[in-house]
Structures are given as structure tokens and as C-alpha cells.
Amino acid sequence: MKLLFIFFLLFTIALTDGIPLGPTPDMPAESSDITVISKLALSYPEEIAVDPTQTFYLTGTADGYVYKVLLDTNEVSILLTPKDFNPEYFTDFTDEEVAEYCNGNQSLTHILEPVCGRVLGIKFYASGNKVYIVNSYFGIYEYKFRNNKFKSIFEQTGVFLNDVYRIGDKLYYTNTHTSVQRYAVISVVLDPSPIGQGTFNVFDMDTKEHTTLIDGLFFSNGITLSSDKKFFYISETDGARIVKYEIATGETSYLVEDLPVLTDNIYLEKSEECEEREDNDEDCTNDGTLLAPGYYRVEGLDDVLRDFTAMAEFLTQDFYTVVVPTFKSWIKPVGTICEIDEATGTITKVIFSSDFKFLLAASAHKLSDNEYITGSVFYPAVFRFIVNE
Template identity: 80%
Template structure:
């Protein structure tokens, strides 16, 4: 049966070549001039949300928790646990038992991921009074910081069997990405190395008034992080496997690319608005798209690029033993370097590449720019959150 599937797959992918990737960029040999301010051990962080007081909330992909960190003191506390997302399963567990169940060798085999959950996207709404959280196994959730006696957390909707990733709310609509229609997060390597000539990721909207879902863009190769443009007329969608950022016009549904052929396989993205935009927003004026898009990611290497460019080669590679060949080989392609690209929102030009190959920050999955030319970043592949200053 497996051979029949492989033959069918090989026949199908002859209709297409591979994911559109330009030439593999040369990896820099010199790191950017960085001063590390703090390096906090955290369980493989995915996305970071920073509120106006520069307190940040962080999703941990190792154990299904959400954490709160005070930047001035580095004090870490737990905001949400797997019990909040899966209360029936953990009803009789103490806090210590939940932590033991969802952390450690047994959980690292991924057998417990669908039970403990994995929290990915996190975005603030209404001046940080609410936060929307994507648990890829238990759907999208709303957390209120001030509740007046009401429940702090509620499940907005559940979608199982898919790879939910990021979320953004505008009005009564929740926009979200689905990285894959059938493969779940514990098999993330199968999402990256999917030889299907049609991308299995999508960008979607959920209407909280009517409870209706709608797919806005499909065929994406690993749909990942999302953010909205300065003028709030466009969404920017990170397309990991294709190393590019998709631009979606909300009014018309038309798509284009803000930037292509990035030096990184992109992850979460964050828009830093210009000072002019912030001044205009204070006066209720419409902003121009003159911000800076922060695009963290995993520096592209030739071996992985070549595989992604050719669906036939990818399918043949996947016929090898998944656990003894595919996964170990894949891990060698994820180089332990840190990279954040800054992209001009108006032109789509890469204006800066912050790079480190000396372990000052590693494998950037998320990035925010703080005051004083400081940045904060974390990675799903490295159990640390780094706050650093770029010396220019």
C-alpha cells in the first residue's frame, strides 16, 4: 500500500517542479554587533506578545503553557496551563502533576502533544485588555485580563486534525492561519517536507457573530505568522517554506507578495509602526504603510532549499526511514544561527539583516523591537528568550 502511494505521489508531482525559491543566499560569516541584556531559559518559545508596559506574554511549544515575563525584573509567572485548554483530562491533576505530565521525556516523544496541547499564536486586542491565543490542538481562545467576576478564558472555536498557527482580530472577525489541512504540529517535519505540489496551508477568517468560517487564501506552503499593515487595509502572511511574505488586500481579496526570496524560512512576523503612524493614530488619522516588518526565521541552507525546489526529490527522500534518516537529516539543516530581517513596508525591500552565529540569539521564531534599539526574540528550536541591543 505504501509503494502504491509513493508511485501515485511521484506521478502527481511530475505536474509541478517545486516550491518557488530563488538562489540560496550565502550565510554571513560576521555576526551583527549585539549586546545581550538577558537570556531567560524558556520552554522552546514560539510567539511573543508585548503590551504597552513592555510586559510580554510568551507561548511555550514544549509543554502547552503560556507565560508572563516582566522585562524590568525578568520575573516569570504562569498565565495558562494545559488544564485551562483541556480541563476534562486534567480535572483531577494538581499543578505539579500537570507540569510533570506535560514536561519531560515522555512528552518529548510527542505522544502527549494532543493531550497537553501546544500554544502557538498570541495577539493582543483592544489596548491589551484581551489576548487571543492559538492552541493548535484545542482551537482559538480569548483571555481577558479584567473580567469583573466573569470567566477569564473561553474557547472561541475548536478545529481538530489541522495545524492552527497564528491569529489576529479585527472587529468581530478572527483571522487565522492553518499551516496544514491534515498534518498536526507533532509531525511538523512532514509539514515542511510535504511533496504535494499544491500548498496545504491557508489563511482564514472566523466571524464571531455568525460562527461562520471562510478560507480567504489557500495553497500556501506552510502558512505561519500574520500581522496587519499600518493602514489596516492589508494582511501580511508568513509563508515559511517559500521564504516570502504574502500580501492580502482585505477589501478585494487580492493577493500579491510584499517580499520574496528572503534569506530565511520565515516564522512569526511583527510590524513596527513608524513614529509618524503613531502620531496619526493619536489623531484618528489613517496611517501610510511606512512601517518596518520584522521577519525572524531559520537561515536557508542549500541542502534543504534543493529538496524544497523539487517535489520528486522530496518524495524520494521521504521513502527513507522517518525516524532514523529523515528527522536526523532535517535537524542538520536547521543551523544554530539567529536571524531577523527588517523589511520596508512601503517597498518590500530588505533594509537590514540582524545575524548571529555565536550563540547570542539562536533560531529566531519571533521578534519584537523595544525602545532603545533593543529586541526580544525566542525560538521553537532553542529553550531561551533573548533580549539584546543592536549596536549601530
Template identity: 30%
Template sequence: MADSDRKIHDSQTLVDGNLLAAKAFAAAGVTLMFGVVGILVTSFAKRAVSIVIRFLAFHNEQSAAQKYNTLELPSGVSGPESIAFDCNGDGPYTGISDGRILKWQGSKHGWKEFAITSPFRIPKFCDGSLNPAMEQVCGRPLGLKFNEATCDLYIADAYFGLLVIGQNGGVAKQVAISAEGVPFRFTNALDIDQNTGVVYFTDTSTIFQRWAYAIAMQIGDKTGRLLKYDPRTKEVTVLLRGLSFSNGVALSEDKDFVLVTETTAAKIIFKETFMGNFGLHKIIVEDQK
């Protein structure tokens, strides 16, 4: 962290993390949330309500499910990491444990295979797989996001890097597998600037792959990175490095900053986007336990 950034952080008064998180949601335009009431959720809900975000509380999972439809995955698969809707509003699409990306075709037709991330994938051995050791062959799609202008789906696959696939699906094409000569080891989450097409994404570790995530967390690995890919120039830029299990990414509504989580450090980092890797970055949420 630069000296100027450290001074900014040190001079800030630490406040309730739940309140900061609620304010971040409000700044992103969120006006309504729901959740199952519990110790963690109740504290957050109180802060959300205090800044005029409506919160619908349910007392158990069954009452929550009664308010919303449940889309059951095909038998034998699990692990939907994220969901996305295409430029026509169709979907959702989700990546699952056996390396496939599925598209919801409606209650009549259910789920259909849309794309895969591994060119080496063999359906006979991969379909329905729950074995992490097979992910390097079958693929493991994590982050998903559509470019609304082109209808292309960008995919962060834990083993195959950043990929893209057109609206007809099939085998996704790799667009980035390294940055500054350092290969991606655990490509994780992404978000897209819909004005420019720039993709912001995380590489959780430059040492450990997804199958060894528990080890990375236990030893406190701090080799994670926040990166951006520009489809116009095909260039990948490292925006932040030295992150503790860098995970989720969220771009602001005005596209002027991006938030990235450090899972094992229990932090959310704010990073300006308009100055590239020279832009200000600071901690905005930190668990003080």
C-alpha cells in the same frame, strides 16, 4: 490561483527578495533594525539601508546581547514562539513548550503562569515537558495577540484552535476549531485588526498536526489556510487555501491587506482584506533558488 491573479504575477518582474522584504518593513513603519552580521543578514541589511532604514549591526551574539536585556525562561522549558504585551503595556507574555502562557512580572518576580490552553492539562505530567507527543494533552500555544480595546488575549494553539482569555488569565476558551466543516489541525500564527477586533490566523495543515511538522515539510503538504474570525458574528471565513505550510501573519498598518508566509515554498503572499475571500491576492516575495 485565479487567472487574473496569475496574470498579475506573471507580468511582474522578479526582483531581489531582500529588497522586497525591506520595502515591506518600511511600508509597515519600521525605521530601525538590528541583527548579527552574517551571510544572510548582510544582504538584507544592505537593502534595508538603501531605502533609509537604519540597521545596527553586531558581530556576534554576545555583543548583541550586551545592548539588550535577556529574559531567561524558567529552568527546563523552551520554545517561546511569540511574544505579546497587554493593553496596559505589561509583559511580555509568551507561550512555551509545556503548554503554559507565561507573563513577565519584572526582574524581582520573574515569570508567572498566566494561562493554559488545554482543559485536560495535568501540571504533574506537563510542567517542564519538552515531549511533542504530550502537546495534544498539555497544549502548545503559538501565536499570541492582545485585543487592545478589550484587553483579551487571543491564542493560536496548535492543537486546540483559536482561543481567548481575559486579563485575569486562567483556562482559555475556544472560539473556533474548524472552518467550512474542516477541523483545524495545526493552528499557528495570528494578528488582530484593532479597529474591528477581527482575528487573522493560519491553519498550517488540514492533515498534519504540529508533532508531524517535519513530515508535512518533507512531502510538500499544500493544505494550509489563511482564515479570519469575527468576534461580533462568531463566524470563521477561509480567505486562502492550498498554502504550503502557512505560517506567520501580519496585518498592514491601514488594515487593508494581510501578509502570510508559505514556509516551504519560501513565499510571502499579499491578500486584500476589504473584499473578504474575493479580494486580490498575489506573491510579493519569492525565493527563486
């Protein structure tokens, strides 16, 4: 029976096209003209939540901590540690012992990550008085700044949770993979299944029920809400595209496909008109700008993603001597952020750095017209810079 299943899977893969990527877009030959304001060493930051006075960085791939950073002074303090997320395991550990253990040998990620956790998504709610936090291994949590209270909203293990967004009594969240955990992220990116294993879900905090809204996503990642609050935008990393989900009807479409990056998180920058309308309790139109940071698309990785048979064959090679180094060679150490017109899905700007002004953008926020802050999930730094135009 097992051999029959394997034969059926390989036969299905052979008859199925790969992830629907278009031609690899040409990237700018020259870097954008960027002036770096500050570069702050942090442990591979994943997502950044910015309020009017301070910034909270999440380290998604190094140690399982949440850091608070003051923008003006770059003063760093610890908001949450692995002990907060996994108190039973770390009961008898001192803070120093937790830090030493969770910053251990990175070749042991399959052991360390499920214990220390990895914090990925963070979103403000109710004017920044609280945040919702996704720990990829343990579930989703709430932190209230007013009284420093931290609690679990729901537990979910054995999957790859990623991002979160709250509306009313509902938490919307992405699950990047339903059975493979974050430490095997290369296997998630290069999953040879012809059906995507990612989902977009909602958790009702009153009834405690989970509902899957979209399944079959290829590496479901970041979430943001549209200006008019009628749609969600979801990053589909492997597909280099942004999914558009209508809340009222459940209809799904693509806002933009064939991005020049495999996009990670996604953020909405509202227009001044929209902010004025909201101040007057009026509805916005979809006239904002989406920021889609991501990883430079290269032909080698694109070719494999387009062909499930090639992907399956590639994964039969030795994982540590062939697959891992080849994969790392495909993730070029350049920084790329796409700006997208929310109304049309048109890419209006590509901020590009091949000269290490910023690297491997996993997150991006616009602090002013030309000032940005970005974190790099594969490089231990947060960059604040100005694009000179």
C-alpha cells in the same frame, strides 16, 4: 484504485516544480555586533506579545503553557496551563502532575502534544485588555486581563492551527496544515504534495462561520496587519516569502520573496509618523518596518524544498535514523531577523548571530531603535539584546 492514485500522485509530483525558492541567499560572514541584556530560560518560546508594561511568552514546542514575564525584572509566572485548554483530560491531575506529564519524554510528542496542546499564536486586542490565543491542537481562545476570564472562541482539532489576528467581530487565523498535526512538523515542512496544504482563514464571531481566504500556502505561519489596516501580511515559511492579502478585494500578492530565512512569525513596527497620525485619528500610510525572524537557509534544505520528487524520495528513508537527524542538521543554530520596508518590500537590515548571542528566532519585537527581544522555538531561551551600530 489505491495503486492508481499513488501512481497519479507520483506522476503529478514529477511534472511539478518544487516550492518556488530562488538561489540560497548569502548570509553575512560575521555576526551583527550584539550586546545581550538578558537571557531568560523558557521552554522553547514560539510567539511573544508585548504591551507597554509587560510581556507574555508562549511556549510552542515544549509543554503547552502560557507564561507571563515582566520585562524589567524577568519575573516569570504561569498564565495558563494544559489543564485550562484540556480540562476534561486533566480533571483529576494536580498542577504538579500536569507539569510532570506534559514535560515528559520528548520522543513521545505524538502522544503528549495532542493531550497537553501546544500554544503558538498570541495577539493583543483593544489596547491590551485581552489577548487571542491559538492552541495548535484545540482551537482559538480569548483571555481578558481585566477579570482574568478565559474562554474558547471555537474548537478545531485534527489540524495545525498557528496564528491569529482580530479586527472587529472577525478573527483571522492561519492553519499550517489541514490534516497533519504539529507533532509531525518535519513532515509538514517536507510535505511532497505539489499543492500547499496551508490556509489563511476568517472566523465571524457573530455568525460562527469559517471562510478560507487563501489556500495552497506552503506552511502558513505568522500574521500581522499593515499600517493602513488595509492588508494582512502572512509568513509562508517553506516559501521564504511574505504573502500580502488585501482585505477589501481579496487580492493576493507577495510583498517580498526569496528571504534569507524560512520566516516564522511576522511583526509590524509602526513609524513614529504613523503613531502620531493614529493619535490624531488620521489614517496611516504603509511606512512601517516588518520584522521577519526565521531559520537560516542552507543549501541542503533549499535543494529538497525546490524539488518535490527529491522531497518524496528523501521521506522514503527511515524517519528516525535518517530524516530527523538530517533535517536537524539543516536547521543551523544561528539567529536571524530580517527588517523589511513595508512600502517597498525591500530588506533594509539583516540582524545575524552565529556566535550564540541569540538563536533560531521564531519571534521578534523591537523595544526601541536598536533594542530587540526574541524567542527561539528550538532553543529554550528568550533573548533581549541591543544591536550596536
